[in-house]
Amino acid sequence: MDRMEQGPLTGSYARDVRVCIYDGKMHPVDSNEISFRLAARNAFSTAFRDANPKVLEPVYDVEILLPADCMGGVQSDLQGRRGIMMDMSSANGLERVKARIPLKEMSSYSTSLSSISGGRASFSMKFSSYELVPADVQAQLLKEYEESKQDED
Amino acid sequence: MKVYKTNEIKNISLVGGKGAGKTTLTESILLEGGTISRRGTVDGGNTVSDNSPVEKEYGYSVSSCVFYAEKDGKKLNFFDCPGSDDFVGNAVTALNVTDTAALVVDGRNGVEVGTQNNFRTVERIGKPLMFVINRLEDEKCDFDNVYNQLRETFGNKVVALQFPVNAGPGFNSVVDVLAMKQYTWPKDGGKATASDIDGAHADKAEEYRMALLEMAAENDEELMMKFLDEMTLTDEEAMKGIRMGMVDRSIFPVVLVSAEKNIGTDRMLEIMSAIVPDVTDMPAPKTTNGDEVPADENGPVSVYFFKTSVETHIGEVSYFKVMSGVLKAGADLTNMNRGSKERLAQINVVCGQNKTPIDEIHAGDIGAAVKLKDVRCGNTLNEKGCEYIFDFIEYPAPKFQRAIRALNESETEKLGAVLNRMHEEDPTLLIEQSKELRQTIVSGQGEFHLRTLKWNIENNDKIQIEYQEPRIPYRETITKAARAEYRHKKQSGGSGQFGEVHLIVEPYREGMPEPDTYKFGNQEYKMNIKDKQEIPMEWGGMLVVYNCIVLRVSWTAWSRAR
Structure with missing residues (x-):
């Protein structure tokens, strides 16, 4: 349980895991709660690493309202953000684009959206689900976490 | 300072794109209203509304500023709102508290992004709107073009009350089709002199007048009949029609000014005091229970606080609107949101940073109090026995x-x-x-x-x-089962620690069967479940812990599931 709060991979919360504890040894004098805690914690980390672990990232449903003439710019920008277009429609002379974009790529989106559209587009976003991150991004995250752990040590 | 009655109060928000000239217009209004004797400039950093250090430094407004002007026996409360989209929260507050938006348009550029964004904000809140075309004195200003743009973008509800005689440098005169007069200002602005319309503009004036009267008449059957019969309306009837049209948002009147040169401001205030709806014309605001509360001077005292700010040397200033009743200085009120008692020892009318103490403030009017004990933005304070709570401002989601x-x-x-x-x-x-x-x-x-x-x-x-950069809340999970064991041993003196745990982890999903047999390498583990714990994680997902015995090897295991 302790270890779930700081996942072994990147120090993030872990979820959706089933644990079967089936064996252990005790010492008549020296066994106490803290010993088992630490042992379980380490065993969990080891097993977790062996179990082909994956990082999940939050993905948001984003809805963008934009004038038709900057559609191209917005679309190519979405691709650069690993975004997936889900739906397109028009309303009140504006185009409405629905897309799914990982939160990591959303930082400063309002700034770049207004520079693409000259301030005419607006957007809203809402949490959708957790999805697996692509392998290259995961590798990079692991490296960053290892480095930051070394810094702390 | 005169005390104004509810039907003498008009609340107006000045909105518009960044740099359209709202703050400069504020200075002109204050000068014409007699509140200040000398105008400041945005560049000089000495305007009334941009009074905080950050506004002086950046040269644009970041918070709304409350001020007022007195004209023709009416009190016009103004909110100078920041133009930039980033500070739209201030404009949203102001628009909710006031009854009319005056959308300032830069006469050089016509309809800009900021104009449209602000228009949409006003539309969402559903308030009456009028356009103020500014910078008529600029050589790049083309009135006909701007006016056509407005009509194209916002529809033919847009109707001009004035057109310029000589837009561009040297601008000093407009033809006003509401009064059917030509107004001319001295070179450095100020008071206008009215004269008959010059012959050269008579036809155009007649054309604009007819368009205006037709729009005004549409809002009232009686006016319509009269207009169809006589093809004209009296000035009073026209103003009444326009005011009704503004309440329904079926007329967006257009007036002209040069805020920089203070030309047109006095006439704009006259027009505003005549045609802008007052509090009693507008639908009554609702409490959180859905009860309508008309701005009634004879009703119970109820005061809504919409803004607090901290000013140097003074401390916390709380701005409020009297929703109902007459608020008297020294009133003892109850804070409905926080349950505390509050005495409003001194109440003021505000003009930027200047505060003038006043004895009473009537329903619909805006005021401020300083150093209140326990009042937050968004609180409602009532007199004894009154249960109103207001919460009508919806803020946009953060971006x-x-x-x-x-x-x-x-x-x-x-x-x-x-x-x-x-x-x-x-x-x-x-x-x-x-x-x-x-x-x-x-x-x-x-x-x-x-x-x-x-x-x-x-x-x-x-x-x-x-x-x-904010960190990203990643989650970790596993995709296959794995087995591990760990022995924790520390017996080198003192009370020792010893524990050993063997466990298997595997991915969990809803509705999966209970664990049975696992295979790792050549060994097979058959599980017999003793105990099961399901722990939902506060961040979503599930941790399921089983306490098991492995049957294949016949020793009993016991463990800690922490």
């Missing part, structure tokens, strides 16, 4: 997030207090302490918004801060 950190860690706690205060002053700034990310996240309307926050904290509160 821009950053993690904030004090450079000097010892100031973290102080920073927290400052941020909480900032949130009270500006409800569009959201502050969140994230335990998961181990960061403090501030969310605002845009990059400028947060940059202004940083400026304020660094210069007013003297805390050096930095922004960081």
Whole structure:
């Protein structure tokens, strides 16, 4: 349980895991709660690493309202953000684009959206689900976490 | 200062794109209203409404400023709102509290992005709207073009009350089709002289007048009949029709000014005091229970606080609108949201940073009180026996997030207090302490918004801060089963520690069968479940722990599931 709060991979919360504890040894004098805690914690980390672990990232449903003439710019920008277009429609002379974009790529989106559209587009976003991150991004995250752990040590 | 009655009060928000000239117009209005004797300039950093240090530094408004002008026996309360989208929260507050939006349009550029964004904000809130075309004195100003753009963009509800005689440098005269007069101002602005319309413009004036009267008549059957019969209306009838049209948002009147030269401002105020709906013309605001509360002077005293700000040398200033009744200085009220008692020993009318004490404020009017004990933005204060609670302002969702950190860690706690205060002053700034990310996240309307926050904290509160990218709340999970064991042993003196745990982890999904047999390498583990614990995680997902015995090898295991 302790270890779930700081996942072994990147120090993030872990979820959706089933644990079967089936064996252990005790010492008549020296066994106490803290010993088992630490042992379980380490065993969990080891097993977790062996179990082909994956990082999940939050993905948001984003809805963008934009004038038709900057559609191209917005679309190519979405691709650069690993975004997936889900739906397109028009309303009140504006185009409405629905897309799914990982939160990591959303930082400063309002700034770049207004520079693409000259301030005419607006957007809203809402949490959708957790999805697996692509392998290259995961590798990079692991490296960053290892480095930051070394810094702390 | 005269006390104004409810039907003599008009509340107007000045909105418009960045740099359209709202703050400069404010200066002209104040001069014409007799509140100040000399105008400041935005460049000079001495305007009434941009009075905070950050506004002087950046040259644009970041918070709305409340002021008033008296004209023809009416009190016009104005809110000078920031133009930039990043500070839209202030405009939203102002528009909710006031009854009419005056959308200032830059006469050089016509309809800009900011014009459209502000128009949409006003439309969403559903308030009456009029256009004020500014910068008529500029050589790039083309009135006909701007007017056509307005009609194309916002429809033919847009109708001109005036057209310029000589737009461009030297602009000093307009033809006013509401009064059917030609107004001419002296070179440096000020009071207009009215004269008959010059023959050269008579036809155009007649054409505009007919268009205006037709629009005005459409809002009332009686007016319509009369207009169809006689093809004309009296000035009073026209004004009444326009006012009704504004309430329904079926007329957006257009007036002209040169804020820079103070030309047209006095006539604009006259027009506003004649055609802008007053509080009693508008639908009554609703309480949280859905009860309608008309602005009735004879009703119970109920006061809504919509803005607090901290001013140097004075402390906290709380701005309020009297929703019902007559608020008298020294009144004892109950704070409905917080349950505390409050005495409003002194009440003031406000004009930028100047406050004038006044004996009473009638329903519909705006005022301010200083150093209240326990009043937050958004609270309702009532006299005894009155149960109204107002909460009608809906703020836009935040668009821009950053993690904030004090450079000097010892100031973290102080920073927290400052941020909480900032949130009270500006409800569009959201502050969140994230335990998961181990960061403090501030969310605002845009990059400028947060940059202004940083400026304020660094210069007013003297805390050096930095922004960081917010961390991403990743989750980890596994995709196959694995087995591990670990022995924790520390028996080198003192009370020893010894524990050994063997366990298997595997991915969990809803409705999967109970664990049975696992295979790792050549060994097979058959499970016999003793005990099961399901722990839902507060961040979503599930941890399921089984306490098992392995049957294949016949020893009993026991363990801790922590």
